[in-house]
Amino acid sequence: MRHYLNSTVANLPPSGIRKFFDLVATMEGIISLGVGEPDFVTPWTVRESGIFSLEQGQTMYTSNAGLLELRQELTQHLAKTQGMLYNPETEILVTVGASEAVDLAMRALLSPGDIVLVPDPSYVSYGPCAILAGAGVRYVPTRADQDFRLRVEDLQRVYSPEAKLLVLSYPNNPTGAIMTREDLLPIAQFAAEHDLLILSDEIYSDLTYQGTHTAFAALPGMRDRTLHLSGFSKSYAMTGWRIGYAAGQSDLIQAMTRIHQYTILCAPITAQVAAIEALRAAEQAKREMVETYDHRRRLMVHGLREMGLSCFEPLGAFYVFPDITATRLSAEDFAEQLLREEKVAVVPGTAFGPSGEGHVRCSYAYSTEQLEEALERISRFVKRRL
Template identity: 55%
Template sequence: MRNPLSEKIVQIQPSGIRKFFDIVSEMKDAISLGVGEPDFDTPWHIREEGIYSLEKGRTFYTSNAGLKELKEEIARYMKRRFELLYNPNGEIYVTVGGSEAIDGALRAMLDSGDEVIIPQPCYVSYEPCVILADGVPVIVELKEENEFKLKREQLESVVTDKTKILVMPFPNNPTGAIMTKEDLTEIAEFVLEHDLFVISDEIYSELTYGTNHVSIASFPNMRERTIVINGFSKSYAMTGWRLGYACGPKLIIDQMLKIHQFAIMCAPTTSQYAAVDALRNGDEDVKNMRNAYDRRRKFLIKALRDMGFKCFEPFGAFYVFPSIKEFGMSSEDFAQTLLNEEKLAVVPGTAFGNCGEGFLRISYAYSIEDLKNALERMKHFIERHRK
């Protein structure tokens, strides 16, 4: 038999952390601070709208780009939240989660050998998606001393003639870092000077604390060279509905839509109807969830610092990223030993890139009661292992 496999796919390494995830998922009595999704249920009025759409028999395909009313609501939302103007007819399309849009944007923009700058630690899919699109990932390592923000100098040191795209993963999973308007200014300048494009993954844009999210697309001349990716998973606690969207200049969106049309057809219809209600009537829910996350964030940071962890204060997403360097264990060893000894699961920083070594991602998408319980175990653990 001939080799049935594509060499390109085989070359992509399965996430090194897969093994650890598998062990955790089989340990039924373990508790976890390891998830990357909200603990809240989708607000009932949104679920109810989904149920109603099913009762009405709205079970057909929608147009490729998505329901007209959903695209219009997205356009209104982008305007009211981020002062970004997109034409719902041609500059917005609805995807199967933000993930599909990441893949679509890269495939629509990359030719073989084009380089894509990816700041790490970051979400796991950018690097493999670049490879799938025949691009070359170029990693920039975000530094703890910069609060894991991206700095212009870091870009200077990796940019080449082949660099085409900069991925902007902020607010950041796993570090919780955000980029303020001031932080973004020098990045936008750099992008313009080097004639780059930006894929800005803003899936956590509703989860910033004490300051509003700013999109790099809102800077002068950036709109036509930025694809903004957002979705409903984190802001409305709708991960399982699989619904995201991309906004950008028609030139690029047209091509992304072509990939979507042939690979996906359209995003799930039920989810789209529910999402219309989320955007029309969900602002209060988002605010309440944000407030709850903020309380947990403060609680968790204080508890970790009281235990002696070195932990920078993150202002976005729902993660903290404490350093464990003092324990002389690798992130993966620490996580594995913590799981074995205390049955507490956290995610080693290395799951999000090599430069995550020496850190853990701890999620606060948990109730205060759950956090307390888990922190108790963490405390026992570090008391035993502290040198």
């Protein structure tokens, strides 16, 4: 059968995260710091709204773009939190998670010969989605001594005239890095000068622990150059509901909607109803989750530093990205040996790009008790190698 497959798909490597967790699934007694998913359940009022919608018989299709009521709530939310104004009828698309929005955007924008610039390390899907859309990818290395922030100097080193789209993902998975308004303004100027479009995946925007998050599309001149992506998975603990959205210039949103209508048709109505309730009534629950993440974040950074690993302070998302080069192990060897010897699962930094070498990703979306036990085990493992 393999010779019948599309050659691009056949040659696409498996996700480094999934490959590693195939091994985890064969073992018992594991403490996993690997999955990028909240350990909280969806707030009860959101769950209740979804249940009630089913009891009321809301089991039909919605419009391709999503419930207008949800799109109206999203426009109000973006205006209130970021000062960004969108037309709910033509500039908002509700998607099956933010991941679908990434795929739709790549397919709507890219043609063979186009280049996508992707900061490295970053979420695993951006490069493969660009390749599946027929484009090429150039990774833009970022460094721990710069707190993994993207800089114009980094872009200049890899830029070519074929570049059409720049991916931004801050707060960042896997590093936890953020970019302030002052950090983003030079990037905006570079994008304007080189006529780059921006795909700004801001799914972790509510998980910012210092200052306030700045949306890239809110910067001067960037609204119509930027596709703003987000969703409900991380902020509201709604990963399994699979609900995200895209906000942007109407021509692009309509192009994405055309692909969406032939593949997905619409996001599930139950999840859309629940998302409306999240925006209206779950802000306090969200704040409480963020406060808990912040406590765990400080616990993890302190614990990793205490055992002798260098770890810059992540100011967003729910990951730490410690430097493990002092152990003289590669990222993959560190993760595999830690799993076998101490039964703690972390993700090799190389799963997120070449610049992830020398690091591992640890999620702190787990209970304090689990994190403390994991730190003890990691400390034993590290001390045997220092």
